Amino acid sequence: MKGFYQVRNRLAYATVLFAALGIIAPEMAAQSLSGEHESMLTGIVRDATGAPQMGALVQVLAHDARPIAAGLTDLRGHYRIPNIRPGSYTIRATAALFLPAERAHMNIRPGSRSIVDLTLTTLANLSGWLPAQRRSAGEPGDDWMWTLRSSANRPILRAVSDDGKGQIAISSSGREGRRGSSGLTQARLAVTSDDSGFGHGGMHQTLLLDRIQTDGSTQMLRADLSGSRTPYPVAPSVDVTTGFESRICFNGYARTLLTYHSHPELVGRHGTMGLQAATIRSAQRMQLGDTLMIDAGSMLREINMAGNSVSMLPFVRVSVRPASHVVLTYGYATSEELQSLDDLDRVQGELPVAFSVDGKLRSQSASHQELALAGNAGHTVMEIALYRDNIDGARIAGTGVLTPEEIAAGGIVADPTTQSFRALSNAFRSEGYRVGMKQQLTPALTLSARYEVGSALSADTGSHADVHTVLASLKSHRVQAATVSLHGRVLKTGTRIRTSYRWQPEGTLTAVDAFDAYGDPAYFSVHLRQPLRIARILPNGFEAVVDVTNLLAQGYQPFVSSDGRTLYFAQAPKVLQAGLSFTF
Numbered sequence: 001m002k003g004f005y006q007v008r009n010r011l012a013y014a015t016v017l018f019a020a021l022g023i024i025a026p027e028m029a030a031q032s033l034s035g036e037h038e039s040m041l042t043g044i045v046r047d048a049t050g051a052p053q054m055g056a057l058v059q060v061l062a063h064d065a066r067p068i069a070a071g072l073t074d075l076r077g078h079y080r081i082p083n084i085r086p087g088s089y090t091i092r093a094t095a096a097l098f099l100p101a102e103r104a105h106m107n108i109r110p111g112s113r114s115i116v117d118l119t120l121t122t123l124a125n126l127s128g129w130l131p132a133q134r135r136s137a138g139e140p141g142d143d144w145m146w147t148l149r150s151s152a153n154r155p156i157l158r159a160v161s162d163d164g165k166g167q168i169a170i171s172s173s174g175r176e177g178r179r180g181s182s183g184l185t186q187a188r189l190a191v192t193s194d195d196s197g198f199g200h201g202g203m204h205q206t207l208l209l210d211r212i213q214t215d216g217s218t219q220m221l222r223a224d225l226s227g228s229r230t231p232y233p234v235a236p237s238v239d240v241t242t243g244f245e246s247r248i249c250f251n252g253y254a255r256t257l258l259t260y261h262s263h264p265e266l267v268g269r270h271g272t273m274g275l276q277a278a279t280i281r282s283a284q285r286m287q288l289g290d291t292l293m294i295d296a297g298s299m300l301r302e303i304n305m306a307g308n309s310v311s312m313l314p315f316v317r318v319s320v321r322p323a324s325h326v327v328l329t330y331g332y333a334t335s336e337e338l339q340s341l342d343d344l345d346r347v348q349g350e351l352p353v354a355f356s357v358d359g360k361l362r363s364q365s366a367s368h369q370e371l372a373l374a375g376n377a378g379h380t381v382m383e384i385a386l387y388r389d390n391i392d393g394a395r396i397a398g399t400g401v402l403t404p405e406e407i408a409a410g411g412i413v414a415d416p417t418t419q420s421f422r423a424l425s426n427a428f429r430s431e432g433y434r435v436g437m438k439q440q441l442t443p444a445l446t447l448s449a450r451y452e453v454g455s456a457l458s459a460d461t462g463s464h465a466d467v468h469t470v471l472a473s474l475k476s477h478r479v480q481a482a483t484v485s486l487h488g489r490v491l492k493t494g495t496r497i498r499t500s501y502r503w504q505p506e507g508t509l510t511a512v513d514a515f516d517a518y519g520d521p522a523y524f525s526v527h528l529r530q531p532l533r534i535a536r537i538l539p540n541g542f543e544a545v546v547d548v549t550n551l552l553a554q555g556y557q558p559f560v561s562s563d564g565r566t567l568y569f570a571q572a573p574k575v576l577q578a579g580l581s582f583t584f
Helices: 002-024 341-345 404-408 467-473
Strands: 039-047 057-061 067-072 078-084 087-094 101-108 113-115 118-120 146-149 155-162 167-172 184-194 202-212 218-226 238-248 252-267 273-288 292-304 308-323 326-333 355-357 360-362 365-377 380-392 395-399 412-415 420-424 428-440 445-458 475-490 495-503 523-531 542-549 556-560 566-570 575-583
Touching: 039 057, 039 101, 057 078, 057 308, 067 078, 087 118, 101 118, 252 341, 273 341, 292 341, 308 360, 355 420, 404 412, 420 467, 428 475, 467 556
Parallel strands: 039 113, 039 118
Antiparallel strands: 039 078, 057 067, 057 087, 087 101, 146 155, 155 167, 184 202, 184 575, 202 218, 218 238, 238 252, 252 273, 252 412, 273 292, 292 308, 308 326, 326 365, 355 360, 365 380, 380 428, 395 420, 395 566, 412 420, 428 445, 445 475, 475 495, 495 523, 523 542, 542 575, 556 566
């Protein structure tokens, strides 16, 4: 195991080093327009305590919130954005685990050197410690020296010195407890084969390591290395994720994941081969008593494929429990991948892709707002949610081999090893609602059902149109969707199962409620993990894994490539992944 930990640490350090180099690399120092009489913008980004913040994204925004230029802070929190045209702008700084900070109506004069320092704050800085005091003259005094009170002047969290010795005692109605067992290490090795998953084709070797320290903090490492991919002589793809979690104030914890992707098999505009991406996902959770829980964080992502694309994608989620069986939740998110701290448990997600459009790299961007009310009665949980999405380009999945001319036109990234591709759609808006129910059938099995109403994109062309004509014709339509799923564990056999059928009109190419945190892929999908117990042959811990998406291959929309071959768009292309894993 000593050698194993050395490998884990080296991979973790490599990932952190890559992210740091990506942040301070010279070519990432600024992205701006060029012209005469250009000016420079510099400054330092700090937190509320005055500490410089490395890796903060500083953007120069026009009056319509359109990005004009951007830069990243270095190890000392300093940023430098040259070549800015004169005008009035908003300067905004964003960073993981911080609320955005901005300076509005900043006038940039010709040939000037403007200095703008920005201070980032966290949600914890928004609450204050106030001297304990009576709410009315007849109210008994408070034995506590300091009390954190809500807007209704009710005590939430209180602290007091202990016998004047400087020791602090904390009181909160929140339930204490650590996630998992202390001092536990779990590792898993897996070998899987994928027949058609975009960016995941061929044979893959995966290592997953989780370690919980005695102080309650955790460490995680996931490394995925592909094998050879005949007949395409490309180097193996690499996906490495390392992360850690630590406890913070208010009975909460913070978690950070750093991910590096290298996929030399992907092809973009003008025949560009290879994609590299680095992502820092950070989130923190705070619990004020049993009544309020706040998740907040962000995702900083850089994608390199014949150019750089940098984006900062924040989220916040607030849950209020007015009664023991009722939860009211408001959520704001800018990425489907990260809407709460729990999403960081899903270490394997959609491969990030940037598309070349009009000479610039663009990735999927969106904003999502949701208000949900959930309640439970016995073993049944009911939920109703209202949502509103503004999606500035959605990823559309396709299968088939495109011609070099079709890829060169832009807006498409292809994976020839799996004969699949991704394309970027036009912008659209979706407003709707979701009604859901969960029923616990047995102590280990749960049945779920959802009904959704909203908007989805569909093509208004015939099957003889080419790929770019289909993409240009995509329009949003008001549609409905329904999902039934069964998930849990089968007793005695130990089989873990999740099977679902999500019905949606077959002409649609995007999900009705794309930000549904528990959304299942379209049509019939199955995920199985079966322990293999063969006495005296295999040790405990071996499992067979089968993961099938869209088993019946429904919802395929045909079109014709420029060389006459029939290709398909599909909301959820059929993908079969199977393999063996060993947990020790």
